[in-house]
Amino acid sequence: MVAQREPARGAPPRGESEHFVVVFPGYHRAWGNWIAHRLESHGHRTTLQRWDPDREQPLEEALGDLQLASGRVLLVLSDVFLQLGPRTEADWNAVLRGYVAAHAERFAAVNLTNRELLPATAVLEPVNLWGIGEEEAERRLLNRLGLRPRRVPVPQPGFASRYPNDPPDIWGEVPRRNSRFTGRDVILNELQQRLTDAEHGAAVCTLVGMAGIGKTQIAAEYAHRFAPDYDIVWWVSCDQRNTQRDTYGQLAVELGLDRSGEIGERVRAVREALRKNEPSGRWLLVFDGWEDPEEAATYLPHGGSGHVLITSRNKSWRATTDIKQISAFRxxxxxxxxxxxxxxxxxxxxxxxxxxxxxxxxxxxxxxxxxxxxxxxxxxxxxxxxxxxxxRLDSGAMPDDxxxxxxxxxxxxxxxxxxxEPRAVDLLSLCAVFAPGRIPLGLARGIPAAELPENLRWIATDRSGWARALDSLVNYSVITREARTPQGGDTDQSDSVQMHQVVHSVISELTQGRNSDVVREVVHRLLVEADPSAPNDSRQWGRYAELVPHLLASSAPASKERRVQEMLLNCLRYCYASGEYSLGAELAASIRADWEAFLNPEARPLLTLTTLQGNLLREGGRFREAQALDAARLERLRAMPHADGAYEEAAMEATSCLASDLRLLGQYDEALQLQEQVVEVARRLYGPEEWTSLLAQHNLAVGLRLLGRYEDAYDTDLDTLRKREQVLRARHPNTLASGNACARDLRLMGRYQEALARQELGMRLHLQVLGAQHPQTLLARHNLMLCQRRAGTPRQDIATAMAVLLEQQEQVHSRGHYTTLALMTDYGNFLREHGDLDLARELLTEAEDGFRRLLGPAHPVPTAMQSNAGLILQAEGERDGALNMFEQALAGLTSLLGPDHPSTLGCALNTSGGRHLGEALEDAFELSRDTLERCRRVLGEDHPLTLSCMVAHAIDLRAMRRREDARAVESEALERLTRSLGAQHHHTLSARQRTRPYWDYEPYLG
The missing domain is CATH 1.10.8 (Helicase, Ruva Protein; domain 3)
Known part of the structure; x- marks a missing residue:
């Protein structure tokens, strides 16, 4: 076929369709796509040709190959294009002046750079598209090719890439594009194909390879190269879990979601929005350095039409994602x-x-x-x-391979x-004291020169020297500079750099000993300056997330400076407030190891550390470790001279912490005695209405509730609530906690409608004040569901809400956290009650095993959980197995809590039912009679558990052929149930049908 000749340049535009071969380097793939799309919209045909000929192939031959297709060849020129191969200037000048000039009618070009091209490229008459808008770029393109624009462009099927100069609507701190990026075109195109071809909701690919193999560079180039295909591109660095959560949660702000909620809420909201393709289904998430596949469910939107790219050294990702192994360069x-x-x-x-x-x-x-x-x-x-x-590097600074x-x-x-460039080495010495990854180096520019060592004062005074030193390190590929938006107009203090972990290891070894103590002190001062001093303010958690990775790397816990110590304590407070319990506990242990070497046991920073460390261990479910820590502190304090009020405050705080530990460990009587001491001391030191005294009183009610003294707990909680409303106001988190407690007490007292009304109000306030994902809000929602269940809310409403809440609990805490296990139990009980025995058994078994691991077997919670297991067996027809579970639970609770505790009485109700079904009728009768008497004495005549015992005892009387007695007891029970719960309440209806009542255990640790 003879190629059609093109008209001479400057000829009038033609109207017929033409064919163009659009030739581009992989680096400019977005431009190639856009040019092809615009030409096709005007009725022309295109062939896209990514071009990087082998160095051994002569340029003339490679360009000649492009002309094997019909039509003209459009070259997408830039300095990247002219380096392909790579080729020398002499190579290009020769072929442009010779072969291209001889076939000039077959070639055209666009120019994408503001740098000067080789003079010989003038033969191509490249049209400049650099730095202009889309409409003008299209006009210039068509004019250069001598094409007449269509008044009505041809509709193009499928998705059209955005104009490359227009960034995505949301762009989340993707690393700067590496202008020296080379090769990897096959990998990048394969990645794009894999993600595009994946099933809906399953477009997740993980780049796996050794450190330094280029995974991050590939991911960053993918984000830049394919950016026009996406409306949202968000980069998440996964070096630290808290940094990962915070960065991911920041996307909520960009998506226009609720920014006031806690970090866990924002993470969930982002995941749900992306799953629903809101506001767009064209999104790309990049998780860089994610080594923990077990956390995938927390972040990955299982659904939606977007794409996820992960970089990791962990090959275990193959179980849940598509894997692409990254090896060295070809x-x-x-x-x-x-x-x-x-x-x-x-x-x-x-x-x-x-x-x-x-x-x-x-x-x-x-x-x-x-x-x-x-x-x-x-x-x-x-x-x-x-x-x-x-x-010197025998310590293994470099990986073995x-x-x-x-x-x-x-x-x-x-x-x-x-x-x-000795100043560049000064900066390297600073970087070596930080942890690898992102380093907020620019903060050093904010320290006054007088407070810096003499050899580093240039950092504060010589801005040009600062820039030269950074540029030298970038040029030598030691660091990269982050593309971050400056804050407060100070670009220097916003300077952040990235140092690869392998480079960091080597530089640390090579710079060790060079003013190391002095440099560490500078870094400590820098970290102090970066501390917002507001660890409870969720708006500052991003700052703290950036600080925490550098604390141990810089040996900050070894500092004897008071301000450094306070900064460390603030970081622990942040970990507690944000729910980073494991991270905080590890950090606290490291701080303690240093502080105990130079601080007295009674030093205030060490006492505060103990309180924070105990709180973190306790909230993380490590109850025995918290108890050992708090007991040792209290013992030391008691051995000290009782000189002043400071001692009493410290001892009171230690006693309060120990009481909390003992409550969680099931030692309820001892915990209550200690808490009563705390209340007494707090009232004497601060007065009855100060917030510390009210907190002590709140915890006293928790102890009363655990002992089954529900009315005493309610009276205490109600008094605390009224005082907190006066002192702290109605919307304070502590006041909301008291509202939760009052509703729980009312429910346990059997006043279901009152409990529901109070909890519904409390739930609205929690959402307004704390947000949907705050741990306290989740507890309030859990309590609300229990109130709804007892009050008779329709089944489906509760089932859906419990399933959603369980998912939220896992995100905020973990599946093994004690609050999650409690919800799992209540959800399992609900499912069993409504016939879903398989899922109920699965949940209850997991919860019981989890509690047993946390608390040990000789604890009231796992002991009482056996009764729930018995109800499952009983529902499945396993009467003997069920009765065995009931008997074990009853014996255990009687020993641990005594025969009159409400939990023991509930278990006794189940046991009497098991004996009745097993035809041990006289044993059942004796137990139900004894249980009824105890319930009347402990809980009162009208308590739902008492009335359930009456119904059960009536059934046992009837089985013993004492029909008149049975009729009298049953009649009284129905009358009381109708009066207290209503004629249509499910308890009343079941009693009327003579269905034997049961009791399911709701675990509560306080």
Whole structure:
């Protein structure tokens, strides 16, 4: 076929359809797509051709191959295009002046750079599209090609990529695009194909490979290269769990979701919005360095039409995601990269360097920086890296699979910088004290020069020196600078850099001992300056999330500076307030290890640390560790001289913490005695209406409730509520907690409608004040569901709400957290009651096993859980097994709580029913009679448990052929049930049908 000749340049636009081959480097894939789409919308045909010919192929031949297709060839030019291969300027000048000039009618070009192109590119008459809007770019494109625009563009099927100069609507701190990114085109295109072809809601791919192999660079290039395909691109760094949660939760603000809620709420809201494709289904999430697949359910939107890209060293992701193994560069990629960065070296020399460093991208970047910046010849460079022995790095700074010559290369660079740019080494010394990853280095610019060591005062005074030092480190590929929006107009203090963990390890080794104590003090001061001093303010949690990773890396716990110690305590307070209990407990343990070496046991910072550490352990379910810590502190305090009020305050705080531990561990009597002491001391020290006294009184009610003294607990809670409304106002979180407590007391007292009315009001206030995902709000919602269930709310409403709440609980805490286990139990009881025995059994078994692990077997909660297991067996027809469970639970609770505790009485009700079904009628009769008498005495005549015992006892009387007695007891029970709960309440209806009542255990730890 003879190619159709093009008209001479400057000829009038033609109206007929033409064919264009759009040729682009992979780096400009978005431009190739946009150009092709615009040409097709005007009725023309296009072929997209990603172009990176082998270096060995002559340019004339490669360009000739492009002309094998009919039509004109449109080259997408930039400095990236002219480096493909790589090719020298001489290569391009020769082919442009020769072959291209001879076939000029077949070639056209667009220019995407503001840099000066080779003079010979003038033969292509490239039209400049750099930095202009879409409408003008389209006009210039059509005019250059001599095409007449259509008045009504041809509709294009499918999705059209956005104009490349227009960023996505939401762009979440993706690392700056690496202008030196090379190769990996096959991987990037395969990634795009995998994500596009994945089933709806399952487009998740994980890049797996060793450290320094280039996973993050590939992910960042993917985000930039394919950005026009997305409306939302959000990057999440996963170095630390709290940083990961905070960054992911920040997307809620960008999506226009509720920004006032707690971090767990924002995480859930983001996941749900993306799952529902709100506000767009074209979204991309990138999780960089995510090593824990078990947390996938918390973050990944299982649904929606967006894409998720993960980078990790953990191959376990293959169980839940598509895996793409990332290996070293192909040799052609390695040599091409080296020759572009160091144009003076030959292909053979580039091959030698690539072989020396095993084609590892991170090390090639450093080698290329050295060769390119210094202009060093390859033989000399290789001789140096092979010939220098480094004995200082035996500590394993580099991974085992890295070539040893890498260490020498980094050492050479550092020695060079010490001579040519010593201030860059000063910055490296600072970076080495931080943790790897993101380093808020710019904060050092905010420290007054007088407060810096003499050799570092230039940081505060020499802005140009600061810029030069950073640029040197970037040029040598030691760090990258983050693309972050400056805050407060101070670009220097907003400077953040990224240092790869391998580079950080080597630099730390090579700079150790160089003013290390002095440098650490500077970093500590920097961390103090970065502390917002507001750990309970959720708006500041992002700042704290950035601080925490650097605390241990910088040895901050070893500092004796008071301000550093207060900053550390604030970070622990943040961990507690934000729900980062495990992270906080680990940090607290590390701080304690240092502080105990130089602080007296009675020093205020150490006492505060103990309180915070105990709180974190307790909330994380590590009750025995908290108890050991608090008991040891109280014992030390009691051994001290009782000199002043400070002692009494410290002892009171320690006693309160220990009482909380003992309540959780099931030692209710001892805990109540200690809490009564706390209340007495607090009232004497502060008065009865001060917030500390009211907190002590609140905890006293918890102890009373655990002992089954519901009316005493209610009286105490009601008094606390009234005083908190006066002192703290109605919307204070502590006041809301008292409202929760009062509603719980009313429910346990059997006053279901009153409990429901109070809890509904409390729930509305919790949502307004704390947000839907705050731990206290979740507890309030749990209590509301129990109130609704007891009051007779329709079944389906409760079932749906419990399922949703269980999911939220897992996100905020974990599946094994004690509050989640409690909800799991109540949900299982509800399902069993309504016939879903399989799921009920699964939930109740998991909850019982979880409580047993947390609390041990000799605890009231796992003991009482056996009664719930018995109800499952009984519903399945396993009467003997059920009775065995009931008897074990009854014996255990009688021993642990006594025969008159409401939990023991409820279990006795179930046991009498099990005996009745097992035809041990006389034993059933004796137990139901004894239980009824105890319930009347402990809970009162009209309590629902008492009335249930009456109904059960009537059934046992009838079985013993005492029909008149049975009729009298039954009649009284029905009358009382109708009066207290209503004629249509399910308890009343069941009693009327002579269905034997049961009791399901609701676990409560306080």
């Amino acid at each position: 040799r052609a990629e390695s040599t091409g990269y080296l020759m572009r960065r160091a144009p003076h070296i030959t292909a053979e020399q580039a091959d030698q360097v690539a072989g020396e460093f095993q084609d590892l991208p991170l090390q090639l970047a450093q080698a290329a920086s050295w060769l390119g910046e210094e202009g060093m010849e390859v033989p000399e460079y290789l001789r140096m890296v092979r010939g220098v022995g480094l004995t 890295y070539p040893y010559s890498s260490l020498t290369s980094w050492s050479m660079l550092l020695n060079k910088l010490r001579k040519s």
